[in-house]
Amino acid sequence: MRILIIEDEPRAASQLQNLLNKSTFDFQLLDIIDTVEDAVLWFKKHTTPDLVFMDIQLADGLSFEIFQKIEVSTPIIFTTAFDQYAIQAFKVNSVDYLLKPIQQKELETALHKFTKSNETKVIEPVILKELLNSIQTPQKRSGILVKEGSGFVQIRISELLYMYSQDSITFGVTHNKRYIIDETMDQLFDSLDDTKFYRINRGQIVAKMSIQKIEPYFNHRVKLSVSNPRDQEFIVSRQKTGNFKEWMNK
Known part of the structure; x- marks a missing residue:
């Protein structure tokens, strides 16, 4: 076969x-x-x-x-x-x-x-x-369960600046805090409004509202400056750069 x-x-x-x-x-x-x-x-x-x-x-x-x-x-x-x-x-x-x-x-x-x-x-x-x-077909979602202490709390999707995966753990970042999200990046992105969030590479999803600056980067990619970046760098993958620019213009 x-x-x-x-x-x-x-x-x-x-x-x-x-x-x-x-x-x-x-x-x-x-x-x-x-x-x-x-x-x-x-x-x-x-x-x-x-x-x-x-x-x-x-x-x-x-x-x-x-x-x-x-x-x-x-x-x-x-x-x-x-x-x-x-x-x-x-x-x-x-x-x-x-x-x-x-x-x-x-x-x-x-x-x-x-x-x-x-x-x-x-x-x-x-x-x-x-x-x-x-x-x-967008699956409308206004809130998301995140881990806090030994339990879970719900936060508004509109509060999230970006999400990323590290060591097989998905994190969501707001202006004030980083949360653990009990979902994979695939599951998370599939339920988000794609007019407001963009998966810039395999491991990062960025909210349009959080993007402050876009700069050229090595190998035809672009680098983003976002709100509350913590220790993250935000590089749009080469394959997605063209579509990302079109998305930003919408």
């Missing part, structure tokens, strides 16, 4: 590869790709794989954009950290998915389902549109 992994989180890609190695299936890993742009180029240059594991949120956009740029006739198993509201669209449209963090048993079940199927599942345009609408 020739497998392609499209995933922008190195840790998630490594975990998936380890789970595949532990499975009872013989496979050949063709490549690991982390952007929409590189995925499109890969499909244009290579023979179609037998199966693709595809994350939804990539470094330069939603993976669904791949299908808008090129025809992909390979069966897809999406890997996602999106909440139940979005996953419902996958169930309705019979598109396979694995919820992160992926479990060995669930992977084995998905692979068995794939090997027993005689049909090549191609994502039809109408299904793609429904999935895109579901994923992109």
Whole structure:
């Protein structure tokens, strides 16, 4: 079985590869790709794989954009950290998915389902549109639970200046305090208003209101000055710089 992994989180890609190695299936890993742009180029240059594991949120956009740029006739198993509201669209449209963090048993079940199927599942345009609408529909959220002492308190989303991940812990920073948020960066960003918050790289999300200055930085990136930066540097990744500037202009 020739497998392609499209995933922008190195840790998630490594975990998936380890789970595949532990499975009872013989496979050949063709490549690991982390952007929409590189995925499109890969499909244009290579023979179609037998199966693709595809994350939804990539470094330069939603993976669904791949299908808008090129025809992909390979069966897809999406890997996602999106909440139940979005996953419902996958169930309705019979598109396979694995919820992160992926479990060995669930992977084995998905692979068995794939090997027993005689049909090549191609994502039809109408299904793609429904999935895109579901994923992109903002899930309004006004508050968030954060750790305080031995318990939790709720703070307003509007108080957060930025969020970041460090040593597998997610932090949220306000003007006065730093909180621990009991969610992954993927889960957190997926529930935020994307007109007010931008994920500038894998480990940082910044509120538009907190950005004070934007300066050119090495390798076509930009560096941000934000309110209450503490010990953090805010560098927009190269792949996201163009989209970030467009977002700031809105």
